[in-house]
Amino acid sequence: MKQYVIDGLRPQDYNRLKDYLDQYTKAAGIVGMYWLVLENTLLTAVQAEHGDCFPHVVALKLENTCLTCEFLVRTIKQIRCDCMAYATQDQRNWLIEQIDAILEKLAIRI
Numbered sequence: 001m002k003q004y005v006i007d008g009l010r011p012q013d014y015n016r017l018k019d020y021l022d023q024y025t026k027a028a029g030i031v032g033m034y035w036l037v038l039e040n041t042l043l044t045a046v047q048a049e050h051g052d053c054f055p056h057v058v059a060l061k062l063e064n065t066c067l068t069c070e071f072l073v074r075t076i077k078q079i080r081c082d083c084m085a086y087a088t089q090d091q092r093n094w095l096i097e098q099i100d101a102i103l104e105k106l107a108i109r110i
Contacts, residue, residue, distance in 0.1 A: 002071040002086060004096055006103065008110050009065050016106045017062055025060065026076070034060040035076055036069075036098065042091050047073065050083040058087070058095055069099055 009017070026035040035057035040048070047056050053075035061068040071087045087095065103110065 004069040004071065004092075004099065005066055006069075006099065006110055007066040009067065009108070011064070013106075013108045014062070014064055016108065017067060017102070020102060020106060021060065021062060026057070028059065028076075032062045034062065036060055036095070038073060038091060039094065042088075042094055044083075044085070044088060046085075047083045050075070050081065053077055053081055053083050056083070058091075067099070069095055071095070 021034045026037065027033075028035050035055075036059075037055045037057050043056060047053070055076070056073050057076055058073060059070045061070075071092055072084065073087050073091060074084050075081055
Protein backbone atom coordinates (compact mmCIF):
# COMPACT_ATOMS: atom_id res chain seq x y z
CA MET A 1 0.00 0.00 0.00
CA LYS A 2 1.28 3.46 -0.85
CA GLN A 3 1.10 5.73 2.17
CA TYR A 4 2.08 9.02 3.74
CA VAL A 5 3.25 8.29 7.30
CA ILE A 6 3.80 10.76 10.11
CA ASP A 7 5.66 8.98 12.90
CA GLY A 8 7.21 10.02 16.17
CA LEU A 9 3.97 11.34 17.65
CA ARG A 10 4.10 12.14 21.33
CA PRO A 11 1.12 11.35 23.62
CA GLN A 12 -0.09 14.96 23.53
CA ASP A 13 0.17 14.97 19.70
CA TYR A 14 -1.92 11.80 19.54
CA ASN A 15 -4.59 13.33 21.80
CA ARG A 16 -4.82 16.56 19.78
CA LEU A 17 -4.96 14.64 16.50
CA LYS A 18 -7.61 12.27 17.82
CA ASP A 19 -9.79 15.14 19.01
CA TYR A 20 -9.40 16.90 15.65
CA LEU A 21 -10.12 13.81 13.56
CA ASP A 22 -13.11 12.91 15.75
CA GLN A 23 -14.56 16.36 15.08
CA TYR A 24 -13.69 17.02 11.42
CA THR A 25 -13.57 13.64 9.62
CA LYS A 26 -15.88 10.67 9.21
CA ALA A 27 -15.41 7.77 11.59
CA ALA A 28 -14.65 4.57 9.68
CA GLY A 29 -16.25 2.25 12.22
CA ILE A 30 -12.91 0.80 13.34
CA VAL A 31 -11.10 2.29 16.32
CA GLY A 32 -8.42 4.70 15.10
CA MET A 33 -9.64 4.73 11.47
CA TYR A 34 -11.07 7.80 9.79
CA TRP A 35 -12.25 8.79 6.32
CA LEU A 36 -11.05 12.09 4.89
CA VAL A 37 -13.47 13.14 2.16
CA LEU A 38 -11.79 14.09 -1.11
CA GLU A 39 -12.83 17.40 -2.65
CA ASN A 40 -15.08 16.88 -5.69
CA THR A 41 -12.90 19.16 -7.82
CA LEU A 42 -10.09 16.61 -7.50
CA LEU A 43 -12.03 13.58 -8.69
CA THR A 44 -10.97 11.78 -11.83
CA ALA A 45 -13.49 11.52 -14.67
CA VAL A 46 -14.41 7.98 -13.61
CA GLN A 47 -14.83 8.99 -9.96
CA ALA A 48 -16.95 11.99 -10.91
CA GLU A 49 -19.24 9.78 -13.03
CA HIS A 50 -19.89 7.44 -10.09
CA GLY A 51 -22.42 9.53 -8.18
CA ASP A 52 -23.70 6.44 -6.37
CA CYS A 53 -20.22 5.98 -4.89
CA PHE A 54 -19.93 9.46 -3.36
CA PRO A 55 -18.21 10.47 -1.22
CA HIS A 56 -14.75 9.40 -2.29
CA VAL A 57 -12.37 9.19 0.64
CA VAL A 58 -8.87 8.35 1.77
CA ALA A 59 -8.25 6.31 4.90
CA LEU A 60 -6.40 7.71 7.88
CA LYS A 61 -5.18 5.43 10.65
CA LEU A 62 -4.20 7.05 13.92
CA GLU A 63 -2.05 5.03 16.30
CA ASN A 64 -0.26 6.06 19.49
CA THR A 65 2.93 7.11 17.72
CA CYS A 66 1.95 7.58 14.07
CA LEU A 67 -0.65 8.73 11.57
CA THR A 68 -0.84 6.71 8.36
CA CYS A 69 -2.62 8.16 5.33
CA GLU A 70 -3.34 5.82 2.45
CA PHE A 71 -2.94 7.00 -1.12
CA LEU A 72 -5.86 4.81 -2.22
CA VAL A 73 -9.00 6.74 -3.13
CA ARG A 74 -11.99 4.65 -2.05
CA THR A 75 -15.71 4.78 -1.82
CA ILE A 76 -17.27 3.95 1.53
CA LYS A 77 -20.45 2.67 -0.11
CA GLN A 78 -18.96 -0.26 -2.00
CA ILE A 79 -16.16 -2.74 -1.39
CA ARG A 80 -14.97 -2.71 -4.99
CA CYS A 81 -15.65 -0.37 -7.86
CA ASP A 82 -13.86 0.88 -10.98
CA CYS A 83 -13.72 4.35 -9.42
CA MET A 84 -11.39 3.17 -6.67
CA ALA A 85 -7.76 3.80 -7.57
CA TYR A 86 -4.48 5.06 -6.27
CA ALA A 87 -4.50 8.82 -5.92
CA THR A 88 -3.50 10.95 -8.85
CA GLN A 89 -0.64 13.39 -8.33
CA ASP A 90 -3.13 16.20 -7.59
CA GLN A 91 -5.01 14.02 -5.11
CA ARG A 92 -1.76 12.95 -3.41
CA ASN A 93 -0.58 16.55 -3.16
CA TRP A 94 -3.96 17.59 -1.73
CA LEU A 95 -3.80 14.85 0.92
CA ILE A 96 -0.27 15.76 1.98
CA GLU A 97 -1.20 19.45 2.11
CA GLN A 98 -4.31 18.67 4.21
CA ILE A 99 -2.36 16.58 6.72
CA ASP A 100 0.48 19.10 6.91
CA ALA A 101 -2.06 21.91 7.50
CA ILE A 102 -3.70 19.92 10.30
CA LEU A 103 -0.33 19.32 11.96
CA GLU A 104 0.51 23.02 11.67
CA LYS A 105 -2.89 24.07 13.02
CA LEU A 106 -2.43 21.77 16.01
CA ALA A 107 1.18 22.92 16.52
CA ILE A 108 2.48 19.38 16.11
CA ARG A 109 6.14 19.50 15.18
CA ILE A 110 7.69 16.30 13.87
